[in-house]
Amino acid sequence: MKRISLFTICFAIFIACWVFLRFVVGGVISVPIPSSVISMYMGLVLIAILVHVSVEDTRFREFLRPIHETLVGENRRVRRIVLAVLIPLLMLGYTYSNLAQKANPPGDPRDAHPSPPLELTYKDEVIGSMQDVENPYRHYEKDDPEKFKSHVENGRRVYYQNCFYCHGDHLDGKGHFADALNPLPANFQDPGIIPNFQESFFFWRISKGGPGLPASGTPWNSAMPIWEDHLTKEEIWDVILFLSDYTGYPYRTFGEGH
């Protein structure tokens, strides 16, 4: 039986990796992976294959042998013709698919997170520096649990009166308005949202809403209203307490002295 060439094995591994990412991870296990991310991973797979085959001279020669044979071999004329037709066709298809107009707009080129200002304000009142301001009711968690609970309850009331339409019953960003919005409302159940920011950051985002987002990193297109026009300072701080209490995720802190 004819031995399968190293080139064929590598080619099969490459295709298998693509199938795994595209259909197994991006279909069976999870939701589809964006094509740009798949391209990135496939680039790494290609590097891994090339590293493996080219470290040793003998293996590299073995890997290149079918390519060499195809290019100059006497009895490889048919293969050469097939490739000479196939490669331009593939390039043509690739170019066409990239240039053809599609009813699929690109994603938002906005930043992952907006840059907060240095100072935290409520309307025109300066509360303090973004770095140092803490939730004024947070200390009740230890000092007066009953009072803390009442603030959380108030936060719950505020949330279900104002926020859940977009951010959802379970704070997962799946409110009944959510599908009409782009970008989608924040999902507070995601472990990368609450733990990454201080409470002051959330106060800023809630109080200033979409229109208060910075000029850099645009377009934000956020539909978030300016809540300081409708809520008191205490209500905003309370809803921040509720978000953490409901999801179980603590906000970012900087330990002693911060």
Added chain:
Amino acid sequence: MRCCSAFITKKRIYLILSFVLLGFVLLAIVPAFAQDATEAEYRPFPLIGSRNAAWIAAQLHLLFGSFILGVPMFAVIIEFIGWKTKDERYDRMAQEFIKLCMGAFSTTALLGGVLVFILVWCYPKVLNKLSGIFGPTMIFYVVLFFGETFTLYLYSYGWDRMRGRFKWVHLVLGVLLNVWGTAIMFVSNTWLTYQTSPATMFGKLSDETKEAWIENSIAQNPELTRAELLEGVTDKTVIPLHNETTGEFLGNVWEAVNNFTWMPVNIHRLIGNIAFGGSIVAAYAAFRYLVAKTKEEKAHYDWMGYNGNFIALCGLIPLPFAGYWLGREIYMFNNTMGINMMGSLFSWLFIIQAVMIGVLFIGANYYLWSGMGRIKGAEIYARYRPYMIAIIVICVAIWMTPRTLSKISSASELSAMGGSNHPHLGFFGLMSAKNTVVNIVILTTFLSFLFYRRSGKTPIVGWKGIGNIVISTIFFLGVVSIVVIGIVGFAVETDVRVNVLTPWQVLVALGVMVVVTVVDIFMYRKATSSGTINWGQMTERSQYVLILLAITFTSLMGLMGYARSGLREGWHIFGVQKDTSVDAYTPALGDAVNMVSIIMVLFFALVGFIFWLGLWGDKKKQPAVPIEAEVTAESDD
């Protein structure tokens, strides 16, 4: 006709064209010099603008500086090894390194001068403010510079004269050279780190500054009492060193020097210099290997390239830890700056950084694996290689997975994911996952080096079987611990993850490397040799990889320099002195990449020219030191 064609020679055409070009350049420069030079805050630099001019000069100065500070660090260690082992090759190699350094030294000084001229001309307001605070350090810098210059001359020119019984004096000079060099870097780091973080912790302030800060804060907030102000202030509270309204400096020089990011930048650059110096030396050796005509030359430069890469690896392995510390201090100084760095404006830069560090680790491992091809008896380790490649590539893939995919996804893809974060791959975008894979990549690279070290040797100790089991168990437990800590990191407060879990991951990785090295050294002591290292028999591909590593290091330094400097955004001194020049905007990542690429090409052109000059003068003087194929057990122990 003949008369005409004789007159219009090619040379003359080039000459005329050059003059015309020069004329255009002068025409472009004239308006800049015609500006009012009396009390200007800014003056435009002709053609390319002030920011670009300062950027190019500063980055080139830094790259050359990094090279000439990094090389003497390992040159003196190699010289010491040569002295102790009485192996002439090490001494020759160290001398060759210092010769490369000598050529680059004057260019570094020249570029430093160019940078100062550009700053004096284009940014007098900034320089005035900085020199008002740091005046004494600038005088100290000049003294150190003289010290370093003369020590380098003595060290380099006295190399041959101090052989024999004065070798120890020469080594002391080498150590002194490094002391001067490190001090110079620490001093110049104060100015730029102060621009980023002009603050320090309350506990580090003198009593006078504490009083000045208290008085100043109360003056700005008359309703505030002293007790109210100090309530909640601990020794670790961040205190700005300026009056926040007027910008007046409140502290003393030492407090400005000892600002928030000074020491992390010092350590990061110190280690980075070693890695960068090693990679440039390795690239030089690779080039010489590729053009070498004799077997001896090939063997010599193969050996030099190996040592250069080994040094670069020694620097590269702890570099992510130092970088992590710097990042943490930036967050501690100012949360907004931290968010801008990792989650906002500069976050995509860190994806590029992951790609480039991935290239460095894959390249360094590739070189080690290629090197094993020239050692007889190394074949037994080849079977592990595919798994190691898979581990490194999977870790790099996780490291470079972005958290938020909105910029690189179509609307339908975003909709399918249910947002800008992938529900599963999104976890890879968080620091806990990234820290985990960085540590695993480092341990895998260490394993590659361990295999290289063992290649061609057979241990003779009776406990070699148990020793291998112990080493494998340590590796296994280390990796499991790092992964478990990483998973726990998703579920704890950020404070705990940053200050407790991540340092533990680092300690586990370092612990594994230290313990395994100790066990391995004892196991392979007096090992018998089963093969030789055939120096000069590396593949050409592996040499191109060494050049690629140097290019990647240079680009990476340029890009991270853009991040460090750009983090200030619209400030010359963050929160103190606003940038009101025409360049008061943060360049887009694409612009920065273009600029860094131009700087990189300029750097390699200059380095190539300097090295070529060195070779030109040296060509007939000394042949490469012959390196025969050697017994591995003898060479490495």
